[in-house]
Amino acid sequence: MNMKALTLPNSILDTIGRYTVKSSFFANTNWGRLSVISVPTLWLAIFFFVPFIVVFKISLAESAISIPPYTSLFDWDAEEAFLSIKLSLANYLYLFEDTLYIEAYWSSIKIAAVSTFFTLIIAFPMAYLIARSPPEKRTLLLALVVLPFWTSFLLRVYAWIGFLKKNGVINDVLMGLGITDQPITMIQTDFAVYIGIIYTYLPFMILPLYTALEKMDVTLLEAAEDLGAKAYQSFYLITLPLAVPGIIAGCLLVFIPAVGEFVIPALLGASDTLMIGRVLWDEFFLNRDWPMASAVATVMLLVLVLPVMLITNRAESKEGAK
């Protein structure tokens, strides 16, 4: 009994103590600092974070022929003072029932992973060469990498239509050289989608790789050579491990946007090239089914984007801890 009587005022004191500390914090608040912090934070909260909540909310509604084309989740009956909340899981169930969606998620992951891999293979020697070039040449080569990045993405994808189509440049050259007698179908295939993704995302892979390789100490390689390491050995044991942060960053910058890519499959892919970004687009613009599109987006965010971001975040902080 006594003990309890003693502890009670203590805990109250504790609370008061905390409260006073807090209020003195407010008294010392630097309003200039607070506003500089809160303006961009609020902007991102309203226009980046809250939208996801809205998407999740609407994914639980039903599609309806109205403006906006979905039902309301909350129904307030003022007379009866009755609030009814109606959450529909039908959209999510349908995602698993209709194989179209699972196939689209799966094939997006496949297409993005394969393209990311080939982007890495193509980008690595380029980044390596740039990092080992003399400074004068390095600026020029970097500018050559950056230049396509500044030109329109849409127009660069468009350039490949002229290149890959039936009477396009590649087929003309192949037939002119007598390698084939009839044009090869390249446009509107998965192959064209791979090419398109690798092509447009290549600079995103080269730049982080270059940053990692440039920091590398070249004397390590010389030491390895002096100690009798073969070229491939010093590559696997020295260059590759040191390039890991760049590889992670580059793969992240290519893989995630590629999973949700819409423009490339729409312009270069076949009508049956399934990618989830395209499914979402069609669900929204063609079927005008906003709740279904929201459910697709929610699953895409939870299953594809968030895990990759968390994994890379962890890998990066591990790198940083080293």
Add this chain to the structure above:
Amino acid sequence: MKRRSIFLNSSSMLGFLFLYLPMISLVVFSFNESKLVTVWGGWSLKWYTALFQNEQIMTAAWLSIKIAMITSTLAVVLGTMAGYVLSRMGRFRGKTILSGWIAAPLVMPEVITGLSLLLLFVAMESMFGWPAGRGMGTIIIAHTTFCLAYVAVIVQSRLSMLDETLEEAAMDLGAKPSSLFFLVTLPLISPAIISGWLLSFTLSLDDLVIASFVSGPGNSTLPMVIFSKVRMGVTPEINALATLMIAVVAVGVIAAMYQMRRQNKLSAQFK
């Protein structure tokens, strides 16, 4: 050693060819007389005249340029604030969240950003009556949101490379936080701010997916017009447009390179 450098050079060469051949063919065929894009009919400038006479493309281009100008200015103000807050303001509550919100838009698939912003605008309109309808304003808000993330990252990395002693000296000499920022920090990070503005401008000018979601009827941006034209088939006017854009960017990149080289030489002299 020698064999390795041959491998490196040739594979990089192929990589650069892969990057440039499609663009070069776009440029060449923009001067093609023939309507058939891949049949050579002699040199001609007629697609450039056709481009400038195409009212639909010109209206859309003007709208896109206006949007890009306002977007990049807003993004530079907000993004510089965010970058400054993250690298110079020490710890504060919500710092981790803010840095996550800065990193996420860079990799977020555009369809998700576009859909979520549209649904936000629709919900806000029915709740507060703002934004009334969709069009230029909503596109600017959407573009500013993802551009500010790019600006923040550029500004942040510039600030982390900067010698902090200059700012400390100013503080020791009694500069107020505001004059410290405007007189010392801002001039030092101006290259980052300029490249952030330019990057935001091109990102905004180029965006198709997000603008398609958040724009209203009668507000087609340039990428939306290009996309609908390209879907119908290859059009030589678009080749001409692409060539003009590539030319502008190439001039810009060469100028930036020249500037960098001059600065390198200058700093070499001081060493």
